[in-house]
Amino acid sequence: MALVDRYLQAVKFWLPRKQKDDIIAELSEDLRSQIEDQEAELGRKLTDTEVEPILKRCGSPMAVAERYLPQRSLIGPALFPIYSVVIRSLLVYFLLPWLLLWLGITIFSPDFRADHPGAALFASLEPWWLACTYSLFFNTLVFALLDRSQARSHLVNDWSPRALPSERDHNRISRGATLFELTITVATLALWVQFDTFHRVFHIFGVTITLSSHWPYFFWGLVVLTLAGIGISGLHLSTARWTRLSASLRLVIDGCAWGLIYCLFRANLLQSLSGSDVSSTEAAQLVNSLNLWMASSAVWVLVIGILVLVFDVRRILRVGGTA
Amino acid sequence: MSPSISADIHNDDRFENLRQELRRGSLPLAVLAALRTEHYGYTLRKTLADHGMAIDEGTLYPLLRRLETQGLLVSQWREEDKRNKRFYRLSPDGKLILKQLLIEWKNIRTSLEDIF
Numbered sequence: 081m082a083l084v085d086r087y088l089q090a091v092k093f094w095l096p097r098k099q100k101d102d103i104i105a106e107l108s109e110d111l112r113s114q115i116e117d118q119e120a121e122l123g124r125k126l127t128d129t130e131v132e133p134i135l136k137r138c139g140s141p142m143a144v145a146e147r148y149l150p151q152r153s154l155i156g157p158a159l160f161p162i163y164s165v166v167i168r169s170l171l172v173y174f175l176l177p178w179l180l181l182w183l184g185i186t187i188f189s190p191d192f193r194a195d196h197p198g199a200a201l202f203a204s205l206e207p208w209w210l211a212c213t214y215s216l217f218f219n220t221l222v223f224a225l226l227d228r229s230q231a232r233s234h235l236v237n238d239w240s241p242r243a244l245p246s247e248r249d250h251n252r253i254s255r256g257a258t259l260f261e262l263t264i265t266v267a268t269l270a271l272w273v274q275f276d277t278f279h280r281v282f283h284i285f286g287v288t289i290t291l292s293s294h295w296p297y298f299f300w301g302l303v304v305l306t307l308a309g310i311g312i313s314g315l316h317l318s319t320a321r322w323t324r325l326s327a328s329l330r331l332v333i334d335g336c337a338w339g340l341i342y343c344l345f346r347a348n349l350l351q352s353l354s355g356s357d358v359s360s361t362e363a364a365q366l367v368n369s370l371n372l373w374m375a376s377s378a379v380w381v382l383v384i385g386i387l388v389l390v391f392d393v394r395r396i397l398r399v400g401g402t403a
Numbered sequence: 404m405s406p407s408i409s410a411d412i413h414n415d416d417r418f419e420n421l422r423q424e425l426r427r428g429s430l431p432l433a434v435l436a437a438l439r440t441e442h443y444g445y446t447l448r449k450t451l452a453d454h455g456m457a458i459d460e461g462t463l464y465p466l467l468r469r470l471e472t473q474g475l476l477v478s479q480w481r482e483e484d485k486r487n488k489r490f491y492r493l494s495p496d497g498k499l500i501l502k503q504l505l506i507e508w509k510n511i512r513t514s515l516e517d518i519f
Contacts, residue, residue, distance in 0.1 A: 105487065105489075106464055107460065109443070109445065109486060110444050110448070110460045110464070113445040137459065138460055138461055139461045147465040148464075
């Protein structure tokens with residue numbers, strides 16, 4: 081019976097203190113009755129090897145004890161769906177983009193890799209780890225406390241079918257939003273053209289800035305793409321929803337626009353600077369620094385552009401899925 | 404249905420889960436009904452098993468405890484065959500509830516038979 085006693089001792093460890101002896105006495109009686117029945121059939125004492133299957137069938141000590149305990153959870157089924165949405169949103173809209181941005185910079189920026197050699201590269205991800213840990217911990221803590229407070233009953237029980245949000249249509253675009261977008265784009269285009277930006281030479285605060293000979297290509301490219309964007313907005317004014325055509329056009333326009341901006345950042349756009357207060361040496365150094373800064377920032381443009389394109393592709397798939 | 408297909412279904416986890424769920428729902432009723440006669444745990448298990456409702460000790464004893472806490476059962480430690488055993492039987496409340504549950508059970512059975 082040593083095996084049975086060891087088993088009962090293991091079960092006892094996990095039981096609530098007040099019920100330990102009572103439960104163990106009853107379980108012990110059942111196990112000993114089973115063993116006695118088998119011994120009566122065989123006409124001899126059972127060996128440990130024969131007792132073992134009886135205990136195995138009864139279940140692991142922790143599992144047996146767990147059945148006597150009240151059902152417990154950190155966040156109960158009433159609040160868990162809300163908790164799950166919050167955590168998923170946190171992951172998808174905050175932590176994942178941050179990680180992708182870090183990955184993009186690590187892959188595409190040699191300067192960043194040079195500044196963070198070896199383990200320092202992973203150390204640069206430390207703020208992300210901390211954000212993960214703190215956000216998950218505090219959200220879980222808040223929901224666990226909410227689950228144990230009276231607030232739960234208000235959240236779960238105080239509801240009305242009329243107060244539920246209206247049916248969501250991801251492909252719908254409000255005409256107000258389209259008008260706002262259209263106004264901003266037209267105003268930007270007007271400013272762009274009004275400031276005479278298709279010339280290569282600018283005079284600002286007594287400084288003359290000369291851009292490289294590539295500038296007109298970028299300028300006209302951006303004008304054409306902005307006009308195309310205005311065309312899509314016009315289309316949305318009449319349809320008021322994303323269609324496969326408008327979503328595909330948006331992908332093409334965004335792809336061209338971000339590609340163009342990326343090239344613009346890497347094109348050593350500034351050719352020269354001159355002004356009465358700036359010496360030619362200082363001006364040359366400034367031009368060089370600004371061009372270098374733009375070239376090193378191009379990676380950010382690339383990463384943001386890729387993110388925009390991912391959203392555009394997702395939109396096409398969504399429109400296709402509901403078409 | 405051929406025997407091989409039938410055997411496959413019985414080995415199917417989905418069937419097994421649903422079967423257990425179905426039996427688990429009926430267990431309190433079976434236990435209450437069996438305790439119209441006084442039993443201690445082990446003999447109650449044997450009685451249920453003899454009627455095709457085998458139940459392991461890890462499920463039965465917590466269930467007995469819950470039913471007792473709800474006031475449906477009363478228990479008493481008593482010596483029998485030189486060993487202390489805990490005997491259970493229906494309380495007056497338990498008898499009333501069992502009567503209502505049996506009516507409910509018959510209604511469910513009738514409804515299901517209508518659906519089948």
